[in-house]
Amino acid sequence: MAGRRTSILKTWALVLNTAGVYFFLSWFSRTDFAFGHSEGPPQEVLTTASVSSDLVSALADEDEAVRTSAAQAIEKIGPEAAPALAVGLESPNADVRKKAGELLRAIGPEAAVVLHRRLDEGDAQERRRAIAALAEMGAKAEAAFSRIVLALRDDDETVREAAQQAIRRLEVTILPTLRKMLADPDAARRLDAVRGLDLVGPTARSATPQLVHALDDEDEAVRDAARRALLVGIGPRCVPHLRQILTWKHEPRLRLRSVEILTEMGGAETKDAWIALLRALAEDNEELHDPVCRAFQVYGADAVDFLYGWLTGKHVGMRCAAAEALSWIGEPARKTAPALEEGLAHRDPRVRKTFEETMRKLGLPVPSPLPTPRTEPQPPQ
Numbered sequence: 001m002a003g004r005r006t007s008i009l010k011t012w013a014l015v016l017n018t019a020g021v022y023f024f025l026s027w028f029s030r031t032d033f034a035f036g037h038s039e040g041p042p043q044e045v046l047t048t049a050s051v052s053s054d055l056v057s058a059l060a061d062e063d064e065a066v067r068t069s070a071a072q073a074i075e076k077i078g079p080e081a082a083p084a085l086a087v088g089l090e091s092p093n094a095d096v097r098k099k100a101g102e103l104l105r106a107i108g109p110e111a112a113v114v115l116h117r118r119l120d121e122g123d124a125q126e127r128r129r130a131i132a133a134l135a136e137m138g139a140k141a142e143a144a145f146s147r148i149v150l151a152l153r154d155d156d157e158t159v160r161e162a163a164q165q166a167i168r169r170l171e172v173t174i175l176p177t178l179r180k181m182l183a184d185p186d187a188a189r190r191l192d193a194v195r196g197l198d199l200v201g202p203t204a205r206s207a208t209p210q211l212v213h214a215l216d217d218e219d220e221a222v223r224d225a226a227r228r229a230l231l232v233g234i235g236p237r238c239v240p241h242l243r244q245i246l247t248w249k250h251e252p253r254l255r256l257r258s259v260e261i262l263t264e265m266g267g268a269e270t271k272d273a274w275i276a277l278l279r280a281l282a283e284d285n286e287e288l289h290d291p292v293c294r295a296f297q298v299y300g301a302d303a304v305d306f307l308y309g310w311l312t313g314k315h316v317g318m319r320c321a322a323a324e325a326l327s328w329i330g331e332p333a334r335k336t337a338p339a340l341e342e343g344l345a346h347r348d349p350r351v352r353k354t355f356e357e358t359m360r361k362l363g364l365p366v367p368s369p370l371p372t373p374r375t376e377p378q379p380p381q
Contacts, residue, residue, distance in 0.1 A: 052084035135166035198233035208241035267299030
């Protein structure tokens with residue numbers, strides 16, 4: 001019987017282009033021709049799903065004409081063939097997997113609607129296959145992206161793993177959905193979004209401002225997940241965005257959170273942000289002062305040469321900020337003694353005072369009496 005059915009399906013695959021899929025289904029399911037007479041045990045009833053499944057199998061047929069006609073027939077069946085194509089994505093035959101993906105994308109968003117329904121109504125295996133199929137469709141499955149993200153907390157481990165793989169695969173394509181979910185009033189959905197960004201990894205660096213904002217979320221799990229996404233998921237790739245946030249004087253909380261992340265990230269990976277940190281320190285902002293100094297304290301010896309260079313700069317505020325940061329570093333900063341001692345004779349009293357305090361904090365000898373402040377040369381008369 002199986003051989004006869006295969007033969008019949010092959011024949012119909014060749015003529016479906018002109019006969020019409022739904023005409024075939026409605027006629028074939030009412031006849032006794034396909035699977036024997038109605039007497040005896042109940043016979044198999046043809047459905048869109050069963051025919052779709054056999055047509056997907058026919059994509060592996062050795063006859064090119066059968067493969068081509070099967071593909072065209074699947075396209076005519078349309079969205080309802082999506083579940084069968086999802087199964088085809090797991091075929092051991094690479095050509096079937098490739099063609100199943102092409103057909104899903106060809107059918108388009110309507111196929112995503114059917115797969116979305118499977119995510120809500122299907123068993124674990126169907127949900128897992130639906131997620132993989134939606135990922136295969138890429139941007140054409142955008143309407144179902146949020147449902148993939150929600151599957152991160154599915155009851156079944158294989159479904160959760162499929163959701164993780166799908167998000168990693170979709171990468172930048174799913175970013176707009178994840179960003180939108182970050183603003184959801186439901187904390188569970190915000191947490192899903194943050195975890196999704198963590199999975200996307202460095203590609204999600206453009207979402208750094210939203211993740212920094214999530215560090216102040218009312219939900220502790222969201223805060224913790226956002227910190228992990230910045231430090232581990234995106235990692236050093238978020239540093240340029242953190243540096244930019246440090247310039248946002250209208251966003252004091254985001255600036256503070258950026259400093260905290262840069263501190264946790266460590267010295268070598270944050271060098272691109274050191275100039276922004278020093279400028280923030282030069283603002284004489286009480287809320288940022290200690291956190292920025294603490295960041296340089298954590299960077300330690302790695303930051304000494306950078307700060308040393310600013311001790312002799314022309315900008316008074318930056319010179320003072322560099323000296324203050326050095327005072328938090330301790331022993332490794334003692335090698336800056338020559339520049340600090342030279343600054344004791346600077347014409348600006350802020351420089352003299354800050355440099356003297358830094359030398360004392362570092363345990364460096366301070367000349368007594370202090371050098372006479374230098375004066376600006378007068379222009380010729």
